[in-house]
Amino acid sequence: MAFIRFTERPAFRNPWAEFERIRQGLDELSRSYVEKGKGPNRANVYPALNIYEEADRLLITAELPGVKAADLDLSIEGETLTIQGKRDRRQNESGASYHRREIESGSFSRAIALPIKVETEQVGAKLTNGILTITLLKASAVTPRQIKVSAE
Amino acid sequence: MTDRELKIQEKKAAQPGDESTKNETFFAPHVDIYETDREVAVIADMPGVTVDGIELSLEDNILTLQGLRAPQQHTGRLILEEYESGHYLRRFTVAETIDQEKIEASLADGVLTVRLPKAVPAQPRKIEVKIG
Numbered sequence: 001m002a003f004i005r006f007t008e009r010p011a012f013r014n015p016w017a018e019f020e021r022i023r024q025g026l027d028e029l030s031r032s033y034v035e036k037g038k039g040p041n042r043a044n045v046y047p048a049l050n051i052y053e054e055a056d057r058l059l060i061t062a063e064l065p066g067v068k069a070a071d072l073d074l075s076i077e078g079e080t081l082t083i084q085g086k087r088d089r090r091q092n093e094s095g096a097s098y099h100r101r102e103i104e105s106g107s108f109s110r111a112i113a114l115p116i117k118v119e120t121e122q123v124g125a126k127l128t129n130g131i132l133t134i135t136l137l138k139a140s141a142v143t144p145r146q147i148k149v150s151a152e
Numbered sequence: 153m154t155d156r157e158l159k160i161q162e163k164k165a166a167q168p169g170d171e172s173t174k175n176e177t178f179f180a181p182h183v184d185i186y187e188t189d190r191e192v193a194v195i196a197d198m199p200g201v202t203v204d205g206i207e208l209s210l211e212d213n214i215l216t217l218q219g220l221r222a223p224q225q226h227t228g229r230l231i232l233e234e235y236e237s238g239h240y241l242r243r244f245t246v247a248e249t250i251d252q253e254k255i256e257a258s259l260a261d262g263v264l265t266v267r268l269p270k271a272v273p274a275q276p277r278k279i280e281v282k283i284g
Contacts, residue, residue, distance in 0.1 A: 043234035045160070046157070046160050047160070050234060050235060051231050052227075052228035054229075055228075063200065063235060065261060066263045087158060095188055096188045097188075098185070099192075100184060100185040103182050103183065103184045103195060103197055104156070105156070108158040127261075129199060129202055129259075129261070130198070130200065130261050130263065131200045131262065
């Protein structure tokens with residue numbers, strides 16, 4: 001009777017081989033995601049947002065094609081910013097037959113927790129060419145302050 | 153139908169004809185296309201594009217919509233990125249005969265509307281044969 005030491009077993013006999021293969025596959029998959037750069041995080045709620053942090057302010061941008069400024073409603077409460085609005089369906093022309101219909105219309109509402117404290121009194125927002133830009137000034141407590149060093 | 157909740161639609165990358173030397177991203181804009189008795193209308197979402205950035209052409213029945221965006225001027229640190237921005241490009245083959253002279257396009261709120269009036273079919277003409 002031949003004894004085979006555990007470590008000398010051929011790979012195909014390894015009951016964990018299949019698990020090992022899956023694990024490697026998953027590793028590869030996650031690595032390829034990382035290597036792809038920090039691609040956009042998938043947002044679940046419309047609209048998708050980008051947030052930029054500058055020294056004294058936060059800039060939040062969103063692509064809102066076809067949304068009119070009058071249909072957009074922004075509110076800020078504490079550290080929660082809410083963006084609400086709707087995109088109206090265009091007037092349907094009578095007798096029109098659609099070849100493609102990829103643009104959706106409807107309402108949206110998104111609330112986001114701001115990463116830092118902001119001045120709720122000074123919020124600027126503008127909508128140009130379908131891009132919404134919200135400017136939030138950081139609260140004075142978190143704005144970097146220059147400290148003078150005096151020589152003696 | 154405004155009760156419907158808007159969902160995030162994935163942006164699909166578009167391939168310009170040849171590989172560009174610049175590392176720029178092109179996305180295929182979402183479109184609505186409809187046809188009436190008189191015209192074909194194309195509505196495309198191109199947020200961020202100004203009138204200057206739009207290039208339209210209709211050659212050999214290929215309609216090309218291109219929207220170039222000015223480079224982003226945000227300087228800050230990106231702390232959340234849920235969408236990428238880039239140029240827009242999409243091509244369609246138009247089966248109908250279009251009156252090239254009367255094509256109209258307008259841009260509002262980041263939405264491009266192109267109206268392509270159909271060419272009036274030539275009136276059937278009777279040709280008289282003279283006896284000579």
